[in-house]
Amino acid sequence: MRRRPGLSVRLRLTLSYAGFLAVAGALLLAVVWAYLLRYVPDNSQGLLGVSPNRYLLVRTFAPAAAVAMGFLLLFGLVGGWLLAGRMLAPLTRIAAAARTAGNGSLSHRIRLKGRRDEFREAADAFDTMLEQLESHVAEQQRFAANASHELRTPLAISQTLLDVARKDPTRDREELLARLQAVNTRAIGLTEALLLLSRSDRGTFTRAGVDLSLVAEEAAETLLPLAEQRRITLDVTGEAAPASGSAELLLRMVTNLVQNAIVHNLPADGTVTVHTETRHDASVLRVENTGPPVPPELIPTLTEPFQRGTERVRTDEHAGVGLGLAIVHSVVRAHAGSLTLTPRPGGGLLATVRLPTASPPAGVEGSGGR
Numbered sequence: 001m002r003r004r005p006g007l008s009v010r011l012r013l014t015l016s017y018a019g020f021l022a023v024a025g026a027l028l029l030a031v032v033w034a035y036l037l038r039y040v041p042d043n044s045q046g047l048l049g050v051s052p053n054r055y056l057l058v059r060t061f062a063p064a065a066a067v068a069m070g071f072l073l074l075f076g077l078v079g080g081w082l083l084a085g086r087m088l089a090p091l092t093r094i095a096a097a098a099r100t101a102g103n104g105s106l107s108h109r110i111r112l113k114g115r116r117d118e119f120r121e122a123a124d125a126f127d128t129m130l131e132q133l134e135s136h137v138a139e140q141q142r143f144a145a146n147a148s149h150e151l152r153t154p155l156a157i158s159q160t161l162l163d164v165a166r167k168d169p170t171r172d173r174e175e176l177l178a179r180l181q182a183v184n185t186r187a188i189g190l191t192e193a194l195l196l197l198s199r200s201d202r203g204t205f206t207r208a209g210v211d212l213s214l215v216a217e218e219a220a221e222t223l224l225p226l227a228e229q230r231r232i233t234l235d236v237t238g239e240a241a242p243a244s245g246s247a248e249l250l251l252r253m254v255t256n257l258v259q260n261a262i263v264h265n266l267p268a269d270g271t272v273t274v275h276t277e278t279r280h281d282a283s284v285l286r287v288e289n290t291g292p293p294v295p296p297e298l299i300p301t302l303t304e305p306f307q308r309g310t311e312r313v314r315t316d317e318h319a320g321v322g323l324g325l326a327i328v329h330s331v332v333r334a335h336a337g338s339l340t341l342t343p344r345p346g347g348g349l350l351a352t353v354r355l356p357t358a359s360p361p362a363g364v365e366g367s368g369g370r
Helices: 009-035 054-102 118-167 173-202 212-229 247-263 296-301 324-334
Strands: 208-211 232-238 242-245 270-279 282-289 338-343 349-356
Touching: 009 054, 054 118, 118 173, 208 212, 208 247, 212 232, 212 247, 212 270, 212 282, 232 247, 242 247, 242 349, 247 270, 247 282, 247 324, 247 349, 296 338, 324 338, 324 349
Parallel strands: 232 270
Antiparallel strands: 208 242, 270 282, 282 349, 338 349
């Protein structure tokens, strides 16, 4: 924003300090005149015939007062300029850091030393903002790079299949179509997941009353064939857990959690338990599953887009695109909730979602067990 040039804050503070000292000096001289000189007789004999009269005192006092006023004004200007510069030095560093950040460099930090005051609180807040911005920009850059790579992969595979078919006309046409369909289906799934992730990040959805227990029942019914195919016992228990948000996004959240629990489970005879309840003004959803041990250092990376821990990568038809828990985390954040991932001592994972509670929809009752 372009502004007309004006006096700097340092110069205005300097003039204020000098003006204050000048006014204080003038008031002091006025007090001396009012309470001292006015009571001195203005005659040739002075007071009691021995002291100077008012005329002599004023003539003697006036030059000295003028010198004192000039000294106060000069002292106010010089001292005010130095004092204002010292006081505004932190603000200068903050402004310099802001200009550096405006030029695209987010790694610079102010890090003002000293005891806490208004300037240092502002500097600390600015450093925190820069740290969060740098982290967010780095995350977006990684996301864009990974998304580009993930979207390029199915296109490259499709191009390779077409090139092979063009060079070998005798190749089985049905096999080629089946592989192309599988690659295309994966690309569509990745694109839809990216769109859903973007939508939940923006928070552009209509809120309505949603019961997490009913959402959990619906997600379990959808994924029950997958659980039976893998010989996984799927249980849904608990009570009504009313929340406010998008039913579509919350269903995708629960579906991703349950599917993740089924896929990353024991080869056979594993269990997945989905439990809903209301606790301390929060609607709670817990998805717990058996499975191989999850290293604690892997937990923070599970909600990052396209971050698949090597211990959890699958190569079958349910390998996914690395956005399952990232979408869950985004949906939970868009609904002002929290997501906690905890490795179970015996292996597997416990995912706990807490959302702000809401009035339950009319006619809704708690869910039972499966």
